[in-house]
Amino acid sequence: MNVVRAAVPGPNSGPGATIGEAARQAGLSARMVRHYEALGLLPAVARSDGGYRLYGEAEVHTLRFVKRSRDLGFSMAEIAALVGLWQDRGRASAQVRQIAQRHIDDLARRVAEMQAMQRSLEALVACCHGDARPECPILDDLARA
Numbered sequence: 008m009n010v011v012r013a014a015v016p017g018p019n020s021g022p023g024a025t026i027g028e029a030a031r032q033a034g035l036s037a038r039m040v041r042h043y044e045a046l047g048l049l050p051a052v053a054r055s056d057g058g059y060r061l062y063g064e065a066e067v068h069t070l071r072f073v074k075r076s077r078d079l080g081f082s083m084a085e086i087a088a089l090v091g092l093w094q095d096r097g098r099a100s101a102q103v104r105q106i107a108q109r110h111i112d113d114l115a116r117r118v119a120e121m122q123a124m125q126r127s128l129e130a131l132v133a134c135c136h137g138d139a140r141p142e143c144p145i146l147d148d149l150a151r152a
Contacts, residue, residue: 023061023062023063024061024062024063024067025059025060025061025062026040026041026059026060026062028062029060029062029066029067029070030070032067032070032071033067033070033071033073033074034071034074035070035074040062040070043070043073044060046083046087047087048069048073048083048086048087048090049066049069049070050066052066069090072089072090072093073086073090076089076090079110080110080114081106081110085106085109085110088106089103089106092106131144131145131148132145
């Protein structure tokens with residue numbers, strides 16, 4: 008998914024923060040920062056003479072963008088597309104809206120599926136006596152599948 012290669016430049020976006028500090032500033036773990044970098048959501052960052060990654064303000068800002076996107080449930084592919092659109096100052100907002108609307112539609116479908124599961128389980132629990140008898144309509148229903 009190595010789609011994105013440049014962070015949105017910001018003031019003083021030169022390298023400086025270690026991975027731990029960048030992760031802390033973005034509200035992530037260092038492991039997730041490395042993961043996002045490996046996926047191409049961040050550009051290859053500068054390295055210190057000792058080989059340590061150094062993150063500037065632009066990279067930390069991108070990490071916050073990715074975290075917020077994940078918090079809203081976007082997939083990594085959707086986030087890669089959103090980061091690319093965010094970085095493209097000439098993009099049409101219609102493209103962003105399409106991605107968000109597809110995500111909303113997917114969330115609505117998943118919520119409906121979960122509500123159907125809940126109703127099914129509630130009906131099964133209502134049929135179960137929950138006493139010392141070995142008969143259990145919940146297990147019987149599961150065994151039928």
